[in-house]
Amino acid sequence: MRGAGGNSGDGAGAMSGATPAPVARDWSTPLELLGLGMVWGASFLFMRIAVPDFGPYALVEVRLLLGALVLMPFLWRARALFPARRWLWLAPIGLINSALPFVLFAWAAQRAPAAIGAICNAMTVLFAALVGYLFFGEKIGPRRALALLVGFSGVVVLATAKVSGLAIGTAVAAGTVAALLYGVGANLVRRHMSGLPPAASAAATLGCAALWMLPMALNHWPRQPVSVASWASAIALGIVCTGLAFLVFYRLIGRVGPSRAATVTYLIPLFGALFAWLFLGEPVTLQMLLAGGLILGSVAVSQR
Template sequence: MTALFRSSVLQLLLLAAIWGASFLFLRIGVPVFGPAKLIFLRVALAAVFLSGVALWLKQGLALRGNVQHYFVIGVLSAGLPFLLYGYAAQSLNASMLAIVNAMTPIFGALVAAIWLRIPLRPLAMLGLALGFGGVLLIVGADLGTRGAQDWLAYLAALGAPFCYAIATSYTRKYAAAIPPFAQAHGSCWTAAIATLPLALWLPARAEPVAGDWLAVLALAVLCTGWAYLIFFRLLASIGPARTMTVTFLIPVFGVLWGHLFLGESITLIMLAGGVIVLLGTALANGLIGRRGD
């Protein structure tokens, strides 16, 4: 039991570090490839990587009756949110993107309450309000030093976790019977198909060098393909509730990598807002006050 706990904690830390680094690689790749080409390469190469893993594990795609689900899940959990983050990464730094990403389980609780009729407890509603308040605090302070056009970047960044939330409820309602690995594998292929037209239409912005291609490979293989494998292994071993705690760690690593490798500043308002968002996440998802509510 102790060994399992220790292994799970290490895997959670590794997954948070990997997903936190995805915003760093976005900031590196977007100025060169543009959002559309970068995201197509991310999901297409991740699909190829997962195909290799599927062959090794001898796991099929379970296509029969599930193609439409793969398209919905692929667009909502990868193609569209990745594009939105790519667009936002043109203006916002990695730290901001990582903090906004912490809204995913808050939006998840809200969408599940509306769509799946899962009731919100009083503390969960307080958590939703805190989460939105924390993001507004960060955004408001940051926009004070920016032009009004950056509202679009923030709206795009907030749209990404909202897409994740819809994808989660859709999967729970319509695709729960599909094996998790098949979901990840199939959705990467459909996300690649969905983003291909934009990638062909919009040109790259600069000639990529070796470092730019390394960022693409890191996004695809490390932050998407391999991260999915860790994520689904954790779901199977410790369950969704404990796996969800990775959400608390992603902003920590996102801010850390942005500061170390891109020289991004860390402000008191950013830290305070991040803590409020994470507190709201914990309340909205029953990780705090479950017994007392």
């Protein structure tokens, strides 16, 4: 029906000799993708600044609490959709999809430049496909299988790199495991949280993750005063990079679908490396560029 209507309209315009009206371009989607890539790229910069003062556990607790508070009104409005039995899945998803990967990325930020975590984060798309294939019977296809191999070769290249003469293999391993957990979480969310309002679901899982992290955060709360820069970075990490960014991301998914929204994956490492270089003077080595190219190229092939 849409094709028939479109053809008749084009024909009428041609026959009448009228100049067709210009089609308005939707700039909101690319601008929101660009902004989201900048915000999530900056999250690795904020972790790098704040984690020396806070430590990974306390920093992640602040991030989770603030992110959950930003989204809590959406959960309150949809509370009837969250009976007690549903929390049996929300609690472990919060652990797998938020608490553990946040801690791993923060731990990695203590030991390697911000760009390292941002590059590892791009593996999430590939791990989601791999977990779906191994445990949920999804087809992977030869093209995506090849993309996985190329992506993992990028991780190997990154893990063997040195920055300022220091090995970063343990930080790469932590970031890769965090991306794997994101991949597991993506499959769990798809199967056990479908039909729920996304912002409310995010508030629920972030709140559960904050409860998971609370004992470790209290036990490792910083004994020394935390600098203003670290507090500002932690607050930005929670409010902007978690709470508000989730709202934008879910709005994008609703407007353009999950595949197109996931293209923000390509922007995060670029902005993560750029901000770390600009504000912290962290180097971007040839090996990091090669590894990032392999990983992002594999993600692009897998999402065609």
